[in-house]
Amino acid sequence: MNKKFVLGIYDDEDVLLAAIENIRAAGTKIYDVFSPYPVHGIDDVLGIKRSRLPIVAFFGGLAGMSFALWMQIWMMGFDWPMIIGGKPHIALPSFIPVTFELTVLFSAFSMVIVFFIVSNMKPSLKVNVFDKRSTDDKFVMAIEVKEGATDMEALNNLLRSNGAIEVNEKEVVK
Template identity: 45%
Template sequence: MSNTKYILGSFADPDDMMHGIEKLQANNISIYDCFTPMPIHGIEAKLGVKPSRLPIAAFVFGALGTCLGFSLLYYTMAHDWPMNVGGKPSLPLPNFVPVTFEVTILLCALGMVATFFFRNHLFPGRTPRVMDLRASDDRFIIAVDAHENTDHALVESLLTDAGAVEVKYNERKYVSYE
């Protein structure tokens, strides 16, 4: 077995890359990932990417913020230090709404950012890694896993027929910027 891990097809045009995806999928060749310098409409559906579950995390963090905000106000105003100010109740629910709302928004936003960074492995100190250095500049890259697709000549011919400017074999998993 060779050291080749990925076969990279480099395209100069996004339409050629989309045509390359269609050709590979028509021949039952699984695509590892696509790397583009700009967003391309419809590529997620073509690759079969599942929708993000970030809204679920947002709801969970928002519910946690609501519970924590209300619990903090209840504990401080009604349980720990109840004060009788002008005969008003110790648990004035309408007065709790602004603080509870703000804590909900704060924890929801911070929780979504933390979840996004954790899920995408974007933590401080990590070196940026890409398959091909030109993928962030002007090239559209299709990465095909070489271990799952053993007929490398077929993959290379399909990529070149679709309009690939360059087809290369990547022996390392990623190329570092350093």
């Protein structure tokens, strides 16, 4: 299935941010914006909601902490109890380093796994680069064109009037 896009090329991030606001205010849905470096505030202007990865990190860390404490209490208290230096079998202060490490490990792994699943990133992923200059020095705004529902001339004029130095059309195989 082929999708058609109109690409607005920008060379200044401030012009791009103003253009995003104006184009969204005009009722045009922006598919995505590609930039050579992170632009501060672009998520808010595009209307992208805050990530829920911190929640995943918290529950992953909670699982890691629970697993570490359960593992150490089971091993040192019930499975193979040893008296080391006269300490009790279940000495929680000595469990802190391992508990901390497994909390961090489970938290990090859970975030990475959930990020890859949500982003649909897999080894066989073929990335469509809309314009190679977006990896170097230009900003690219992609707007999806619906057959028969989008006025191409009006869209081109809208992009140019909002500071686009170049407007292109591209078909992408999805």
